[in-house]
Amino acid sequence: MKHHRQNKLRWLIFALLLLLTMGAGYFHYRQQIFEFFAAGTEWVLVTCGFQPEEEAERSESLQSDQLRKLFYAARMFNSPPPPEMSAEDARADEKYPGVGFGLVHTFSVKPVPMVIGGWLFSIPCTYFADARDCQKTGTGVARLKVSAAGFGAISKNDIAAFLAAASPQVAAITIAGLNGRPQQWWQQGAVAKGYQPYVPSGFTEGRGDLICTDPQAVNGVMAHCLLRFMHGEEVFVAVKFAFELRDDWAKLEQQAEALIASFQVRR
Numbered sequence: 001m002k003h004h005r006q007n008k009l010r011w012l013i014f015a016l017l018l019l020l021t022m023g024a025g026y027f028h029y030r031q032q033i034f035e036f037f038a039a040g041t042e043w044v045l046v047t048c049g050f051q052p053e054e055e056a057e058r059s060e061s062l063q064s065d066q067l068r069k070l071f072y073a074a075r076m077f078n079s080p081p082p083p084e085m086s087a088e089d090a091r092a093d094e095k096y097p098g099v100g101f102g103l104v105h106t107f108s109v110k111p112v113p114m115v116i117g118g119w120l121f122s123i124p125c126t127y128f129a130d131a132r133d134c135q136k137t138g139t140g141v142a143r144l145k146v147s148a149a150g151f152g153a154i155s156k157n158d159i160a161a162f163l164a165a166a167s168p169q170v171a172a173i174t175i176a177g178l179n180g181r182p183q184q185w186w187q188q189g190a191v192a193k194g195y196q197p198y199v200p201s202g203f204t205e206g207r208g209d210l211i212c213t214d215p216q217a218v219n220g221v222m223a224h225c226l227l228r229f230m231h232g233e234e235v236f237v238a239v240k241f242a243f244e245l246r247d248d249w250a251k252l253e254q255q256a257e258a259l260i261a262s263f264q265v266r267r
Helices: 002-038 042-048 060-074 087-095 131-135 159-163 243-263
Strands: 111-116 119-124 141-147 170-177 195-197 208-213 224-231 235-242
Touching: 111 141, 111 170, 119 141, 119 243, 170 243, 208 243, 224 243, 235 243
Parallel strands: none
Antiparallel strands: 111 119, 141 170, 170 235, 195 208, 208 224, 224 235
């Protein structure tokens, strides 16, 4: 019995010494620990306003606090930044720091399989408005950004236009299933608030419809149009583009249809 108590006491002393050693180690290496967890997420620091100052005299407590904020800010995102960026993403990140190249924006052409309206689509990641969607599955909705001129993905020549909140050089495409709604469901209700119907010459009734914002009533928002049509019987498409392109609706519809068809996996 006495021997058992002695062993228990020894283990208790050992545990206390181990705890004290670990605590001292954490206190001594806490800066490196925060840096380890924050590694690769510098752009989150910039985005969230926690970028450490460059002055050499910044205090260790300031660094620790900023890195701690960075670590928790990084947890708000669905995916951590990649450990290594592609050469194209790295060059873009160097030219446009802090906007999330490699995570939010990417030149990666990795195919993303998605089932939309019962059909399988394979969409290169670079087309997505938010590249973090490349990590998601089962959403059933694809939101893309393309060049309004040729419906291509982001390129090194039009990065600024794609990063802008709104640009006449960029069109947005939403591809979704009906989810129980009837075909051409948008024609059965009132026109969305802030829009008015626009019927250019040659617009074929039943194919889709075009609604545009009133340029005179737009307040701080780029005047734009929404072209909506069915792709097959189960897939709904909405294309958002600048108001000044409204009379090119037929060309834009053909480009959108061709692009979506190129993504569709044929059985």
